[in-house]
Amino acid sequence: MMDPRASAQDVMQCDLCETAMVQMHCDTCLVNLCKACVGEHISTDECKDHKVVKFQSRKSTPLYPGCTSHNKERCEMFCNQCHIPVCSTCLASDQHLGHKLLKMMQVLQEKKEKIAKGKRELNETIFPTYQDIVSDVQNRMSQLKKKYGNLLTAITKHGEVWHREIDKLVKKLKAEVEEMKTTQSHTLQKHLDEVNKKISDINNEISSIDAALDSNDISTVLSVMPDVDEYKKLPQKIVPLLPKFTPGRIQKELCKMFGTLSSISVRSEEHGYSIKTKQKSPEAASSPVIKQLLDEPQTVTTILHIGYRHNLFNVGCLSDEEIWTCGDIRTMKLYSINQGSLLKSITTTSGYSPQDIAVTNSGDLVYTDYWDRTVNIVKNEEIQTVIRLQNWTPHGVCSTAADDLLVTMVSDGGKQSKVVRYSGSKKKQTVQFDDQGHPLYSFDHYKYIIENRNLDICVAEHKARAVKVVNHAGKPRFMYIGHTPAPKNKPFCPLGITTDSQSHILTADYYNDCLHIIDQDGQFLRYIDCGLSEPWGLCIDTNDNLFVVKCRNKQVKKIKYQQ
CATH class of the missing domain: 1.20.120 (Four Helix Bundle (Hemerythrin (Met), subunit A))
Structure with a gap:
């Protein structure tokens, strides 16, 4: 290998003789010179005011503009009224008498x-x-x-x-x-x-x-x-x-x-x-795009008497007027938000209750079925199985901005856990380990998932008592483990998760009867309680209205929490 000290790769040569090492620099002509060539350079154009400095001090001499009225004069002042550079001869004349004059270096700095x-x-x-x-x-x-x-x-x-x-x-x-x-x-x-x-x-x-x-x-x-x-x-x-x-x-x-x-x-x-x-x-x-959190979140409406046997788990927004719900029965139900009336029911093909639901960009309902290891999509009230797993069981699901599906799943025996991205039935990405080969996720089934506006993948893990966030490439960004003191001083228990237009991450804390709002970098912002008890599923509509499932009460609350 060549000795770097013997290499001439970075040695700059004189622009005139092209052999000697550069030692000087003409700030007027922007020419690099050796000491021997300085005299020759100056003599080639004696009319110019050459500013020759050491090479290390190059560009230190201000290059004042030439005067348009007086040849060979340099303008070191600026007439603020005429908006032109002026030389000393200009100043000696009556042309700029009474005008506000500025030093050219001040004008240069301001510009x-x-x-x-x-x-x-x-x-x-x-x-x-x-x-x-x-x-x-x-x-x-x-x-x-x-x-x-x-x-x-x-x-x-x-x-x-x-x-x-x-x-x-x-x-x-x-x-x-x-x-x-x-x-x-x-x-x-x-x-x-x-x-x-x-x-x-x-x-x-x-x-x-x-x-x-x-x-x-x-x-x-x-x-x-x-x-x-x-x-x-x-x-x-x-x-x-x-x-x-x-x-x-x-x-x-x-x-x-x-x-x-x-x-x-x-x-x-x-x-x-x-x-x-x-x-x-x-x-x-001051931008209208930025929304501020309300000091006191407000309950807009509550949908009562939702027909589930014991528990209501999840909710998904079909539109600003309609929501899908699922619970401990095999039927998923579509409700009118304003009227609270049942509009439609869809029964799972397996006959068992779904694990999670989501709504795609085109308005189709998606649900995961733990019992037959499938992810299904409902189009025109017809159920199509798009993903069928082997040796794994699905749980959480969400639809992304690119119309992919993100699915959380756990292996048979509960020894492994991962997030998989699908485009239709095709697997595109698997998120399972960090750079050191350590598992990113715990091995329980209660994992809910959402994609943030910045394309981060956010997973709420019940067993790990944490919200874990990785970037679009699956690289860990941060882990949120709750905020102290919690409203009821009970352990953090995240279940449902969603995000809003401001890239806030919201998660339901089941044990503390509240919601946590954190920013896209994991910083705690505030709690929302609004009389919530055992909150579970969450979703956000296009106007950033929040829908929260009250599990055992079998209710859905619509909450306004941003201006």
């Missing part, structure tokens, strides 16, 4: 501070916002593809009823769907390209700022003006509106009666996006 502030805003708020927009558009494109797939399936099933004589109509309608999908996909792709172009422009803007901040050329610095306000004008939010397939009865006029597709459209929301802010910053505190 650098201003563009540095612009750079921080671009880096910390605007650029991340555009990244979020890209993620949002990509997610909508993914959803678009999936929902169009569901639409094609519906058409195909209806076509099978009509048999061979309507094959041509089926193909015709499929072609129309494909054309609609292509049209809307192109619209989203165009929108995505525009957003990516904006991100590229922001990167270029930041690069220009970096060059100016690193420069002592005052003219260069003065010429930079970050166009931050331009990038604050966020693009409209593109929301594709899907067509609907309306089946018709079989009659003579097959073309009309087979079914029709509604027209497609794309809704643009001018204020669909907002600048991404940090909650702890002063600017973010």
Whole structure:
């Protein structure tokens, strides 16, 4: 191996002779020199005011701009009224008499501070916002593809009823769907390209700022003006509106009666996006995106007389008006929130009670069945088994922003425990051990799971008495073990878990008759009690209203806890 002391790799050479080692630097011409070449460099252009310094002190001499009115003069002052640099000859004239004059170094410092502030805003708020927009558009494109797939399936099933004589109509309608999908996909792709172009422009803007901040050329610095306000004008939010397939009865006029597709459209929301802010910053505190926790959470409504035998366990929001519930019987029930009335019931295929429920982005009910080792999805009141396990039993389940399913499970015999991510029936990720090979989770079955807005995976473990959080890649972030003093001074007993739009994590503390709210980094924020007794399942609707199951009372409370 080469001795680093003998290596000439990092030795800089004189720009004139190109042989001797650099010792000096001309701050005027930005040229590196050896001592022998200093005289030659100065003599080549005696008209210039060469500032030759030691190489270690390069860029220490301010490079004042030349005067536009007086040749060879340098401007060391700035006329604040005329907004131009001025030299000593300018000052001697009456042209700037009575004007407010500033030292050029003061103007330089103020200008650098201003563009540095612009750079921080671009880096910390605007650029991340555009990244979020890209993620949002990509997610909508993914959803678009999936929902169009569901639409094609519906058409195909209806076509099978009509048999061979309507094959041509089926193909015709499929072609129309494909054309609609292509049209809307192109619209989203165009929108995505525009957003990516904006991100590229922001990167270029930041690069220009970096060059100016690193420069002592005052003219260069003065010429930079970050166009931050331009990038604050966020693009409209593109929301594709899907067509609907309306089946018709079989009659003579097959073309009309087979079914029709509604027209497609794309809704643009001018204020669909907002600048991404940090909650702890002063600017973010005044942003309407940030919600504050109420000093006194309020019970909005209570759904009574839910028909379960002994215990009610879990709840899932289908919409802001409807919730799914499950308990100690084999039937899952859909209730109206405002009226408290039963709307629909679904019975498990195994005949046993479900372990956990969740609602997908498209509104389908998902449940885990401990007894037959399955994860099932309910579409149009038909139960489809999407995951069937061997040597493992499922418990908690949640649907992610990307429409994956996260499932907690324990091995037969209770010796191992893990979280598995599925896309449909395909396994995508397993979270089981830390970097040292130690198990991340305890071996009991009571594990409820949720994905946070920052894509962290949050698991409430009853036996471990902890909420364990890993990042999207499955790397441990933190473990929350409760807050002291607890309302009833009993051991922390987490069961249900959910998250809200602020990335708060909420978990039900069964023994202490309360809920814990912690932030996305595991810091305790507050308790919610609201007369809760033995809380279990939790869910949040789109307006950040909280739904809490009171286990033995067989009630669901709707609670407002944020402004």
